[in-house]
Amino acid sequence: MPEKLKAMFVHAHPDDESSKGAATMARYVDEGIEVLVVTCTGGERGSVLNEKMDRPEVWENITSIRAAEMATAREVLGVRQSWLGFTDSGLPEGWTRDSDVELPEDSFYRVPTDKAAAPLVELIRDFKPQVMVTYDEDGGYPHPDHIKTHEISVAAFEAAGDPEAYPDRGEPWQPSKLYYDVAFTVDKLRALHNAMLDAGLESPYANWIERRSKMPDKSARITTKVECAQHFAVRDEALKAHATQVDPDGFWFAVPLDLQQKTWPWETYQLVKSTVETDQPENDLFAGLR
Incomplete structure (x- = not known):
């Protein structure tokens, strides 16, 4: 074992690290745990989702702008970050894994x-994490880059400890635990929705709950709830760093912070592989390792 506990979070695009698991990372950084975010693509083909930033000069420089946003977010979170260097696949209308829609x-x-x-x-x-976190088999949502991130994360988790796999890529190291992020469950959305209504506020989640209710709910997959409410403000600052993607006056910040902290003070995960014994439900990604 290395002297320090370490966690690696593998994401598809710059901004994914700030919308999924950011408060968990900030908590662990505060505890002295080393955290590495791996960003698979540069987000070159992503949309400019913040209408206030939807300008020609932004589109012309989207690659460098998104890299600069990522640099700010990683400083806010206190994490290390590495790019894998792949090119964003985009999300053409009508694309699914089984469709005939071609990707570049x-x-x-x-x-x-x-x-x-x-x-x-x-x-x-090189980093030697005990814990890896990535997306589930449908990418958390079915974007081609998220699905690919899942595929390479599972493959790399299995191969990293095998001395016969990728012999030119360093000395073998086997991470102890692999998790899938389970961020936006119907249970969470309903809890926040009801809390907003109880407080006499307009909920931003009504339409989202309706859409999610027509999809398989992943609430039952959750094995691990990491309490990190005191780091939600750091998460929000990291999100705001991605100005091309996140409107600071928009959806992501519609629920007051104190209401979020009281209603749903966790970020949630599914433990899918482990080489160490651990009791479930867990409250720590490092359960069984400390």
Whole structure:
């Protein structure tokens, strides 16, 4: 074991790290745990979701702008961050894994998984995390880059400790635990929705709950709730750093911070692989390792 506890969070685009698991990371950084965010693509083909930033000069410089936003967010969170260097696949209208809609030839999604996993294996062997966090099999939501991030994360978790796999990518290291982020469950949305109504406030979640209710709910998958309410403000500052994606006056900040902290003070995860014994439910990604 290395002297320090370490966690690696693998994400598809700049901004994903701030909308999923950011408060958990900030908590662990405060505890002296080293955290590395791996960003698979540069977000080059992402939309400018903040209408206030939807200007020609932003689109012309989107790659450098998103890199600068990521640099600010990682400073806010206090984490290390590495780019895998793949190109954003975009999300063409009508694309699914089974559709005939083509993605660009240079897209992350089209890179063979064994090839795309290689630089992640090298990062794992270099950083030596005990804990890895990524997306589930549908990417958390079915964006091609999120699905690919899942695929290479699982492949790299399995390969990193195998001395016969990727022998040119460093000395073997086997992470102890692999988690999927389970961020936006119906249970969470309903809890916040009802708390807003009880406080006499307009909820931003009514339409989202209706849409989510038509999809499989992942609430039952949760094995681990990490209490991190006191770090929600840091999470929000990291989100705001991604100004092309997040309107500081918009949806993400519609629920008062104190109401969030009281109603749903956790970030939630599913433990999917572990080489150590741990009792469930957990309240710590490092359960069984401390």
